[in-house]
Amino acid sequence: xxxxxxxxxxxxxxxxxxxxxxxxxxxxxxxxxxxxxxxxxxxxxxxxxxxxxxxxxxxxxxxxxxxxxxxxxxxxxxxxxxxxxxxxxxxxxxxxxxxxxxxxxxxxxxxxxxxxxxxxxxxxxxxxxxxxxxxxxxxxxxxxxxxxxxxxxxxxxxxxxxxxxxxxxxxxxxxxxxxxxxxxxxxxxxxxxxxxxxxxxxxxxxxxxxxxxxxxxxxxxxxxxxxxxxxxxxxxxxxxxxxxxxxxxxxxxxxxxxxxxxxxxxxxxxxxxxxxxxxxxxxxxxxxxxxxxxxxxxxxxxxxxxxxxxxxxxxxxxxxxxxx
Amino acid sequence: xxxxxxxxxxxxxxxxxxxxxxxxxxxxxxxxxxxxxxxxxxxxxxxxxxxxxxxxxxxxxxxxxxxxxxxxxxxxxxxxxxxxxxxxxxxxxxxxxxxxxxxxxxxxxxxxxxxxxxxxxxxxxxxxxxxxxxxxxxxxxxxxxxxxxxxxxxxxxxxxxxxxxxxxxxxxxxxxxxxxxxxxxxxxxxxxxxxxxxxxxxxxxxxxxxxxxxxxxxxxxxxxxxxxxxxxxxxxxxxxxxxxxxxxxxxxxxxxxxxxxxxxxxxxxxxxxxxxxxxxxxxxxxxxxxxxxxxxxxxxxxxxxxxxxxxxxxxxxxxxxxxx
Numbered sequence: 001x002x003x004x005x006x007x008x009x010x011x012x013x014x015x016x017x018x019x020x021x022x023x024x025x026x027x028x029x030x031x032x033x034x035x036x037x038x039x040x041x042x043x044x045x046x047x048x049x050x051x052x053x054x055x056x057x058x059x060x061x062x063x064x065x066x067x068x069x070x071x072x073x074x075x076x077x078x079x080x081x082x083x084x085x086x087x088x089x090x091x092x093x094x095x096x097x098x099x100x101x102x103x104x105x106x107x108x109x110x111x112x113x114x115x116x117x118x119x120x121x122x123x124x125x126x127x128x129x130x131x132x133x134x135x136x137x138x139x140x141x142x143x144x145x146x147x148x149x150x151x152x153x154x155x156x157x158x159x160x161x162x163x164x165x166x167x168x169x170x171x172x173x174x175x176x177x178x179x180x181x182x183x184x185x186x187x188x189x190x191x192x193x194x195x196x197x198x199x200x201x202x203x204x205x206x207x208x209x210x211x212x213x214x215x216x217x218x219x220x221x222x223x224x225x226x227x228x229x230x231x232x233x234x235x236x237x238x239x240x241x242x243x244x245x246x247x248x249x250x251x252x253x254x255x256x257x258x259x260x261x262x263x264x265x266x267x268x269x270x271x272x273x274x275x276x277x278x279x280x281x282x283x284x285x286x287x288x289x290x291x292x293x294x295x296x297x298x299x300x301x302x303x304x305x306x307x308x309x310x311x312x313x314x315x316x317x318x319x320x321x322x323x324x
Numbered sequence: 325x326x327x328x329x330x331x332x333x334x335x336x337x338x339x340x341x342x343x344x345x346x347x348x349x350x351x352x353x354x355x356x357x358x359x360x361x362x363x364x365x366x367x368x369x370x371x372x373x374x375x376x377x378x379x380x381x382x383x384x385x386x387x388x389x390x391x392x393x394x395x396x397x398x399x400x401x402x403x404x405x406x407x408x409x410x411x412x413x414x415x416x417x418x419x420x421x422x423x424x425x426x427x428x429x430x431x432x433x434x435x436x437x438x439x440x441x442x443x444x445x446x447x448x449x450x451x452x453x454x455x456x457x458x459x460x461x462x463x464x465x466x467x468x469x470x471x472x473x474x475x476x477x478x479x480x481x482x483x484x485x486x487x488x489x490x491x492x493x494x495x496x497x498x499x500x501x502x503x504x505x506x507x508x509x510x511x512x513x514x515x516x517x518x519x520x521x522x523x524x525x526x527x528x529x530x531x532x533x534x535x536x537x538x539x540x541x542x543x544x545x546x547x548x549x550x551x552x553x554x555x556x557x558x559x560x561x562x563x564x565x566x567x568x569x570x571x572x573x574x575x576x577x578x579x580x581x582x583x584x585x586x587x588x589x590x591x592x593x594x595x596x597x598x599x600x601x602x603x604x605x606x607x608x609x610x611x612x613x614x615x616x617x618x619x620x621x622x623x624x625x626x627x628x629x630x631x632x633x634x635x636x637x638x639x640x641x642x643x644x645x646x647x648x
Contacts, residue, residue: 010440
C-alpha cells in the first residue's frame with residue numbers, strides 16, 4: 001500500500017497530454033497496490049470518455065512484457081459488459097506508455113467500495129459476476145500460463161524451509177508438505193479452463209450496495225480451471241475471524257449466484273473440495289514466503305498464512321459435504 | 325505517506341450517514357499526510373454541498389484538542405473567499421466525529437495539483453494567495469501559540485546531540501548551534517502577527533495552471549509574524565537542486581504577488597533576512613530530529629536537513645541585499 005514514485009504536476013500533465021482526455025484537474029496518489037503505484041486522476045474529460053481514471057505505474061513483480069495480456073484482458077471483458085475497467089489508449093492507440101524507465105497505463109475509474117463483511121445479497125452478486133467473467137473470456141485471443149500453480153507452491157514452501165515455516169507456526173511444516181503431497185496425487189485434470197482472475201478477494205471487488213460495480217486487479221489472471229477460480233473466490237469470501245468461522249449463508253449465496261450465470265459440470269462439482277484445498281495452499285505458500293522474507297519491523301503488513309491453514313482444515317473436514 | 329487505519333465500506337457508510345451529503349459512492353485511501361490517514365470520498369451529493377471530500381483521520385502528532393482551532397480556521401478562511409477547503413459539519417453541527425478512538429473530519433475536496441518546479445506566474449499567484457490569507461485571518465476568534473519556534477528548534481537540535489548532527493554532516497553541529505545563538509540574540513519583536521500557515525510548501529498548494537485552487541494542510545498553523553510566514557514560503561519555493569540554486573525570478577514573483585495583496589512595513593522588510601534564516605533553522609531542526617530518530621531502513625523517506633543548510637548559507641550571504 002504505497003506510492004513508490006513521485007510524479008509532479010508537470011510529469012502528470014505531460015503524460016495526460018498524450019491521451020485524448022482533456023486537461024489535468026487533480027491527481028492523488030492512492031494507497032492501493034503492492035506491486036505498483038496508483039493515482040486517482042481527474043481531467044476536464046473528452047467526448048465518450050469519462051473524466052476520472054486510475055493511473056497505474058508498474059513497479060515490481062509484474063513482468064511488463066505481460067502488460068498487453070493484462071490490459072487486453074480488461075478491454076476484452078469490458079467490451080463484453082463485464083464490470084471491468086477498460087484501458088484508455090493514447091492518441092497513437094497504445095495501451096501503455098513509459099515514464100522514465102517505468103511502464104504506466106491509464107485505466108477507467110469505476111465507482112464502488114470494497115466490503116469487509118459481505119451480505120448474502122452481495123456474495124450472490126459476486127458469484128454471478130464471476131460466472132459472467134467466465135462466460136465472456138472465451139474468445140480472448142491472448143493467454144498466459146499459470147505461474148502460481150502446484151509446482152510454484154512447492155517451490156515457495158521449500159524456499160521457506162521447515163524451520164522457517166515452523167517459526168510461523170509449529171504445525172505448519174507438516175501441514176503444508178503433507179497437503180502438497182495429497183494435492184500432487186489427486187489434482188484434477190481435464191476440467192473446463194481459460195483465462196481466469198485467480199485473486200477475487202473482497203478487496204478486488206467494488207460494490208454499490210448489493211451491486212458489483214467493478215472487478216479489479218487482474219494481475220494474477222492466468223489460464224486455469226474455471227472451478228479453481230470459483231474455489232479461490234469461495235475461500236476468499238466465505239469465512240470470518242481470520243478463517244476460523246465459516247459463513248454458510250455466504251457460501252450458499254456465492255454458489256447460487258455463480259450457478260445463475262454458469263452451470264458447473266458434475267466433474268467440476270466433484271473437484272471443488274480439492275480445488276478449494278488448493279486455493280488455501282496457494283495463499284499459504286505465498287504468504288509464508290512473504291512472511292519469511294519480510295523483516296518483522298518492516299512497515300508492510302504481513303498477512304498471516306495460518307488464516308488459510310484454518311480454511312484448509314475446514315475444507316478437509318467439510319468440503320465433500322459442502323459442495324455435494 | 326500512508327493510510328494507517330483500515331476502514332471498510334461498512335465503517336465509511338456509517339460515517340457518511342451522519343452527514344447530509346448523500347450516499348457513499350467511492351472511497352480511496354490516499355497517500356498524503358504524515359500524521360494522519362486520508363481518503364478521497366465520493367458521495368451522491370446533497371444540495372449546496374459537492375459530492376467529493378477528503379476524510380481525514382487524525383493518527384499521530386496532532387493534539388485533537390486543537391481540532392476546533394484547525395477546522396475552525398478552514399471555515400473562517402473559506403468563508404472569506406480564500407482558496408481553502410471548508411469543513412463539512414455533520415447533521416448535529418459538529419466539525420469532527422470519532423471512529424473508534426480516533427477523531428475524523430470531512431473536508432471539502434478542492435481540485436488542482438501541486439507543482440514541482442513553479443513558474444514565475446505560479447509563484448506570483450502563491451504570493452498573492454498568502455497575502456489574502458494574512459488579510460482574512462484578523463477576525464478569527466481562536467488562537468494557538470507557536471510551538472515550533474526558536475526554543476523548540478533548540479530543543480530538537482540538543483536532543484539530536486552534536487554527535488547525531490555530525491553523523492548527518494560534519495559541518496552541521498557548528499552551523500546549527502552558532503546560528504541558533506545568532507537568532508536568539510537578534511530575533512525581531514513587535515512585528516504584525518496573527519494565525520499564519522507556517523508550512524506553505526509547494527506540496528500544500530493546489531494549482532490549476534497559474535491559478536491557486538487550494539491552500540491545504542494547516543496543521544502547523546499558529547500565531548506568528550506575517551513576515552515569518554512569508555519567509556517560510558520564500559525558503560520553500562525559491563530554490564532548486566535541493567536548496568543549492570536560488571531562483572531569483574521566483575523570488576521576485578513571490579514578493580510581487582505578496583505585495584499586491586498586503587504591504588510590508590519597513591520593519592517587516594528589514595526583518596526578512598533573519599526571518600528567512602529562522603525559517604531554514606525551523607526545517608533543519610525538525611528534519612535533523614526526524615533523521616536521527618528514523619531508522620535508516622524504514623520505508624518513510626527521510627528529508628535531508630542539509631537542503632535547508634544550503635538555503636541558510638544563501639540567506640546569510642545574500643539576504644540583506646535580496647530583501648532590501
